[in-house]
Amino acid sequence: MIKIALDAMGGDRAPRMAVEGAAWASRELDCHIVLVGKERNIRKFLVKTDYSKEKISITHAPEVIKMADPAAVSVRRKKDSSISVGIEMLKKKTVDAFISAGNTGAVVCAAALKLKTLPGIERPGIGIVMPTLKKPCIIIDVGANIEATPRQLLQYGIMGLSYSKYILGIKDPIAGLLNIGQEESKGTELVKEARQLFEKSKLNFSGNIEARDVYRGKVDVVVCDGFIGNILLKVTESFAEATSAFLKRELTKRLLPKIGAILSLPAYRAIRKKIDYSEYGGAPLLGVDGRVIIAHGSSNAKAIKNAVRAACEYVKHKLNQHIIEDLEGLNE
Amino acid sequence: MIKIALDAMGGDRAPRMAVEGAAWASRELDCHIVLVGKERNIRKFLVKTDYSKEKISITHAPEVIKMADPAAVSVRRKKDSSISVGIEMLKKKTVDAFISAGNTGAVVCAAALKLKTLPGIERPGIGIVMPTLKKPCIIIDVGANIEATPRQLLQYGIMGLSYSKYILGIKDPIAGLLNIGQEESKGTELVKEARQLFEKSKLNFSGNIEARDVYRGKVDVVVCDGFIGNILLKVTESFAEATSAFLKRELTKRLLPKIGAILSLPAYRAIRKKIDYSEYGGAPLLGVDGRVIIAHGSSNAKAIKNAVRAACEYVKHKLNQHIIEDLEGLNE
Numbered sequence: 001m002i003k004i005a006l007d008a009m010g011g012d013r014a015p016r017m018a019v020e021g022a023a024w025a026s027r028e029l030d031c032h033i034v035l036v037g038k039e040r041n042i043r044k045f046l047v048k049t050d051y052s053k054e055k056i057s058i059t060h061a062p063e064v065i066k067m068a069d070p071a072a073v074s075v076r077r078k079k080d081s082s083i084s085v086g087i088e089m090l091k092k093k094t095v096d097a098f099i100s101a102g103n104t105g106a107v108v109c110a111a112a113l114k115l116k117t118l119p120g121i122e123r124p125g126i127g128i129v130m131p132t133l134k135k136p137c138i139i140i141d142v143g144a145n146i147e148a149t150p151r152q153l154l155q156y157g158i159m160g161l162s163y164s165k166y167i168l169g170i171k172d173p174i175a176g177l178l179n180i181g182q183e184e185s186k187g188t189e190l191v192k193e194a195r196q197l198f199e200k201s202k203l204n205f206s207g208n209i210e211a212r213d214v215y216r217g218k219v220d221v222v223v224c225d226g227f228i229g230n231i232l233l234k235v236t237e238s239f240a241e242a243t244s245a246f247l248k249r250e251l252t253k254r255l256l257p258k259i260g261a262i263l264s265l266p267a268y269r270a271i272r273k274k275i276d277y278s279e280y281g282g283a284p285l286l287g288v289d290g291r292v293i294i295a296h297g298s299s300n301a302k303a304i305k306n307a308v309r310a311a312c313e314y315v316k317h318k319l320n321q322h323i324i325e326d327l328e329g330l331n332e
Numbered sequence: 333m334i335k336i337a338l339d340a341m342g343g344d345r346a347p348r349m350a351v352e353g354a355a356w357a358s359r360e361l362d363c364h365i366v367l368v369g370k371e372r373n374i375r376k377f378l379v380k381t382d383y384s385k386e387k388i389s390i391t392h393a394p395e396v397i398k399m400a401d402p403a404a405v406s407v408r409r410k411k412d413s414s415i416s417v418g419i420e421m422l423k424k425k426t427v428d429a430f431i432s433a434g435n436t437g438a439v440v441c442a443a444a445l446k447l448k449t450l451p452g453i454e455r456p457g458i459g460i461v462m463p464t465l466k467k468p469c470i471i472i473d474v475g476a477n478i479e480a481t482p483r484q485l486l487q488y489g490i491m492g493l494s495y496s497k498y499i500l501g502i503k504d505p506i507a508g509l510l511n512i513g514q515e516e517s518k519g520t521e522l523v524k525e526a527r528q529l530f531e532k533s534k535l536n537f538s539g540n541i542e543a544r545d546v547y548r549g550k551v552d553v554v555v556c557d558g559f560i561g562n563i564l565l566k567v568t569e570s571f572a573e574a575t576s577a578f579l580k581r582e583l584t585k586r587l588l589p590k591i592g593a594i595l596s597l598p599a600y601r602a603i604r605k606k607i608d609y610s611e612y613g614g615a616p617l618l619g620v621d622g623r624v625i626i627a628h629g630s631s632n633a634k635a636i637k638n639a640v641r642a643a644c645e646y647v648k649h650k651l652n653q654h655i656i657e658d659l660e661g662l663n664e
Contacts, residue, residue, distance in 0.1 A: 068515055133574050143512060146520060180475060180562045183400055188478060188559055211566030215574035227520055228563060230512045234543030235564050236571050242465050242547035243575060250599035260595025267582035267589040 001032050004311045005095040008037030009064045009082040010102020012298045016045050018101065021304020023049035026056050028305065031312050034095060036061050037082040061085040067297060071105030075113065083107055087114050090290045097311040099282060101295035101304065108144045108285060108294075115290040118320055120327040123148065124287035125156045125226070126294055127163055128233060134217030135170055138163050142229035144285060150193035153177070153223050157203055158330065159286040160221035162323045167314070173220035176209030178228060183208070190225065201330055281306025284314060286323070291315060333364050336643045337427040340369030341396045341414040342434020344630045348377050350433065353636020355381035358388050360637065363644050366427055368393050369414040393417040399629060403437030407445065415439055419446050422622045429643040431614060433627035433636065440476045440617060440626075447622040450652055452659040455480065456619035457488045457558070458626055459495055460565060466549030467502055470495050474561035476617060482525035485509070485555050489535055490662065491618040492553035494655045499646070505552035508541030510560060515540070522557065533662055613638025616646060618655070623647060 006022055008015040015037055022033045023046065032055050035042050039060040046056070063081040065074040078084060086098045087110045100107045104126070112124055125141030125148075140160040145152065157175040164173035177195055179187040184195065186208065198205040209219050211232070224232070251261040261268075281303055282295035291314050295307040338354055340347040347369055354365045355378065364387050367374050371392040378388070395413040397406040410416060415434055419442045422430045432439045436458070444456055457473030472492040477484065489507040496505035509527055511519040516527065518540065530537040541551050543564070556564070583593040593600075613635055614627040623646050627639040 070517055131574075131578075133577055146512065178563065180478065180559060180566075185402055211563040212570040212573075214567060215570040227512060228560060231510065231543040231560060231564060232567050234512075235546060235567055238544040238547040239568050239571055240575070241544075242463075243572070245465055246463075246602075247599065250602045251596055253599070257596045257599040260592040260597075261599075263592025264583055264589045264596060265592075267579065267585070267593075270578075270582045 001030065002097075002312050002315050003032045003034065003095045004308055005034045005036050005059070005086040005089050005098045006304070006308065007082045007086050007098070007100035007102050008035040008042050009061070010100040011295065012067070013300075014102070015042050017299055017301050018304055019045040020049055020301035021299070021308065022056055023051035024301055024305040025308035026052040029309055029312060031055070031308065032057070033308060034059050034089070036086045036089070038062060038064070059085060059089065065103050065106045067103050069103055069106065071103060071109045074103070074106050075110045083110050087111055087290075087292070090292070091115055096315040097291035097293060099293040099295055099304075099307050099311055101282075101297055101299040101307075104143055104294055104297075107292065111285055111288045111290065111292050115288045115292075117287050118289055118324055118327075120324070121155050121159070121287040123152050123155075124285050125152075125159060126229075126283050127160055127286050128283040129168065130215070130236070132215050132217030135220060136168055137214070137217060137220055137222060138168070139214070139222040139224070139229055139232065140286065141224065141226040142233045142283065143226045146225065146227040146230075148190070148225040150190060150197050153190070153194040153225065154197045154201060155287065157198060157205070157221060157223045158326055159323055160223060161203060162319060162326050163284070163286060164220045166317050166319055166322050168220075170220050172204060174204045174206045175221035175223055176206045176219035178211065178214075178222050178224035178232070179208035180210065181208065182210060194223070203330070281308070281310040289320065291320075333362065334429075334644050334647050335364045335366065335427045336640055337366045337368050337391070337418040337421050337430045338636070338640065339414045339418050339430070339432035339434050340367040340374050341393070342432040343627065344399070345632075346434070347373050349631055349633050350636055351377040352381055352633035353631070353640065354388055355383035356633055356637040357640035358384040361641055361644060363387070363640065364389070365640060366391050366421070368418040368421070370394060370396070391417060391421065397435050397438045399435050401435055401438065403435060403441045406435070406438050407442045415442050419443055419622075419624070422624070423447055428647045429623035429625060431625040431627055431636075431639050431643055433614075433629055433631040433639075436475055436626055436629075439624065443617055443620045443622065443624050447620045447624075449619050450621055450656055450659075452656070453487050453491070453619040455484050455487075456617050457484075457491060458561075458615050459492055459618050460615040461500065462547070462568070464547050464549030467552060468500055469546070469549060469552055469554060470500070471546070471554040471556070471561055471564065472618065473556065473558040474565045474615065475558045478557065478559040478562075480522070480557040482522060482529050485522070485526040485557065486529045486533060487619065489530060489537070489553060489555045490658055491655055492555060493535060494651060494658050495616065495618060496552045498649050498651055498654050500552075502552050504536060506536045506538045507553035507555055508538045508551035510543065510546075510554050510556035510564070511540035512542065513540065514542060526555070535662070613640070613642040621652065
């Protein structure tokens with residue numbers, strides 16, 4: 001049975017959401033979940049849930065890395081934190097994957113330090129799958145590495161293309177570099193140099209992609225540094241939230257729109273499902289030698305359950321092997 | 333009467349949209365519009381419109397800087413382009429403001445070269461007003477200067493605060509630096525250094541603001557470099573477009589949601605109006621000694637008409653005088 005370690009102490013509403021999400025997953029999915037964190041705390045919430053006893057266990061980790069703690073320092077000092085212990089389990093292969101909704105910087109740092117990066121990959125990157133008007137698209141990096149080099153961007157492209165091909169099942173995926181214009185002359189030095197590397201490579205590369213084309217689904221892989229990627233992701237969330245709040249306000253102002261809204265409810269639900277990150281359940285940390293899933297800090301139980309599902313899918317594919325082969329193919 | 337020069341050759345559908353927008357403005361607004369560009373071309377479209385003859389005139393400019401032309405080179409070479417001629421008119425004070433939906437880089441470059449920047453301002457910045465869940469907020473810079481220095485970010489903060497106070501009428505506006513976290517330790521070197529400058533200044537500064545808080549209206553002025561700002565803006569547009577396409581698809585799939593959608597039409601219109609850039613009509617290029625409005629490249633006639641309205645409003649306020657005073661106040 002697939003075995004997933006889940007950081008019970010990570011996320012804005014830890015450990016409750018992690019525990020409830022794990023219980024939910026134990027009822028629906030065919031895998032074993034190891035909750036990592038303060039055992040008494042975890043048990044307090046676990047007894048209140050309806051869970052499958054054979055599918056959940058606890059590994060005690062007495063320390064906690066908080067959301068705002070400095071990443072590198074905390075990983076070095078808190079060796080008994082849920083993040084350090086979980087990554088250690090992954091390293092020793094007692095579990096197949098590790099999920100955390102906790103301090104992203106600390107997870108990235110612990111994973112890079114202990115698991116090491118794949119041969120040919122300098123820095124890991126977080127890839128997130130977003131819906132577009134066409135196929136789903138992966139944006140990499142959305143926050144692992146905020147000051148990337150051109151070569152690291154190229155490596156993100158390779159990993160994103162492998163993910164698109166082997167996990168999302170997209171045939172001949174195309175990568176684009178996120179930029180403020182399509183022309184070669186546009187952009188920062190970083191983007192200009194990265195563009196040259198992409199063009200020299202044998203990758204399926206469409207050149208620069210403008211932000212306005214991201215959700216039009218013009219490419220399958222959007223490559224950017226973690227600073228821009230994180231802002232892109234968070235702005236989208238912020239705008240989605242604001243739009244639905246505006247809409248709610250307008251729809252409930254008068255009677256007819258209100259009735260209309262009730263009749264249209266299934267459509268709204270379908271949209272929400274499409275753009276709701278809790279449906280996607282976390283983003284893979286690509287480029288480390290081990291399967292790590294970063295869940296959203298404000299994950300609810302459903303998001304955690306879906307992250308477990310995503311982790312199970314991830315385990316079934318030999319993505320890292322493919323990435324290594326794709327990298328080697330490029331260097332031939 | 334207020335006199336506005338309008339680049340007739342700028343934008344994806346030039347000169348038609350500029351001419352139709354000018355005609356519309358001449359019927360609704362109390363100002364004179366000088367269409368700058370190829371006279372025969374302009375006249376061809378103008379005769380097909382219903383416009384007020386006393387309120388529109390043409391200044392011939394035989395050259396055109398195209399959307400994809402390199403900015404600095406084009407401005408230097410094409411002295412008779414609509415952009416160069418329009419900015420020259422502004423410099424000679426034969427008009428009160430200049431509007432262009434053309435090559436943004438060229439407009440910024442021509443304005444900085446000919447009009448010069450205000451004392452104490454090193455680089456101009458484009459400020460765009462966005463709706464939020466609370467008050468409208470100005471984001472600066474969204475594309476004038478893609479590699480800003482910490483000092484330039486501080487100057488954007490000053491200009492943004494003046495705009496918020498004097499044009500948007502917001503009492504005691506607050507500025508925030510766009511970053512990937514609120515903590516001081518987060519972000520690129522640029523953002524960290526800029527944060528220190530903001531904190532040392534007497535400005536109303538709330539620290540870092542995360543992208544997810546932008547549309548929540550947490551601050552009145554969002555400060556960022558032009559690369560990030562441009563991506564933020566375009567991603568928002570792209571996501572808005574995708575969401576409404578998703579919604580349309582879902583709403584028209586079955587009968588009840590379809591009826592619901594029809595009943596809810598006024599609410600959708602209200603939302604579209606709120607997030608539609610053509611309602612806002614362009615973004616001011618702040619920091620140059622003259623009033624320049626950058627309109628969206630894909631502006632339709634309504635967007636141009638609203639840009640003329642925005643320019644008239646802009647002329648009525650002595651914003652640049654306020655910016656200079658606010659800058660001096662800071663240095664005392």
